[in-house]
Amino acid sequence: MQFVEAGGARIPILGLGTWEMEGRDCSRAVEQALRLGYRLVDTAQVYENEREVGDGIRLSGVPRNEVFLITKVWTTHFAPNELVRSVKDSVSRLRSEIDLLLLHWPNPQVPLVETLGALARVKELGLTRHIGLSNFTVALMEQALALSAEPLVCDQVEYHPYLDQTKVIEACRAHDLAVIAYSPIAKGRVKSDETLIEIGRRYGKSPAQICLRWLVQQNVVAIPRTSKIERLSENIDVFDFTLSDDDMAALFAMGSREGRITDFGFAPQWD
16 A cells, blocks of 8 residues: 655555445445555545444454544534534544544635634544545635644545546645545546546556556545445555556546536535
8 A cells, every 4th residue: 555645644545435335335345445455444424324434444353543534524514613513423423533534515604714723623632633625626725724723634626537636736735735536436437438448458457447546646545435345356456557658648638627527506616
């Protein structure tokens, strides 16, 4: 496993996303992923599976201090007292402290300075080791950095070959923030992409593995989601080859601002 270092955190570069995973399927996927060598698991309050994620970590037998656990605070919990209470509830469900706690989406209804103050507070209380952002634009990220009393570690954003995230990535690098990519294989869309299939043939790899390798070579953390054991094995098997400069460029050329998959009415005005 490779690692990305930012803001004092050492983050495994490949992990398991758990959005829309439920019940035993979720806990089993987490358990199997960790046994296969994954060391990062990502969840969120709104996923309603923190308890199952915690169960999977314990069932895996992997020492807790070897697992990097991320969860995210939902926007309705951004008021200071509510944020602290909700994080205590997350810790109770996970039955574990948190390694990295993120604000899931920007919420303009609550002053950011108040939310960031509460985020720093839960770190001071020992409920999380690190704090960061998710789905923040460059302007909001820079506002958060100016307001936060504690170091921010990352911005977790949608990122795959179809979506150009150059502005966000450049801003993260300028401010020493890690980039964590969700939907890194575009929710399976890459599997039938002829360009990726052709590149994959040259390396003996699948289109999904090509995408994940493309992210790894950018020093971007990727959290693909799957509950299928064979896919878990496939997704982590990306450390034994290197994409050429031409192939990296070919994947970059696929991206556009219109390639976004995850968008909601409450989303910010994207870069």
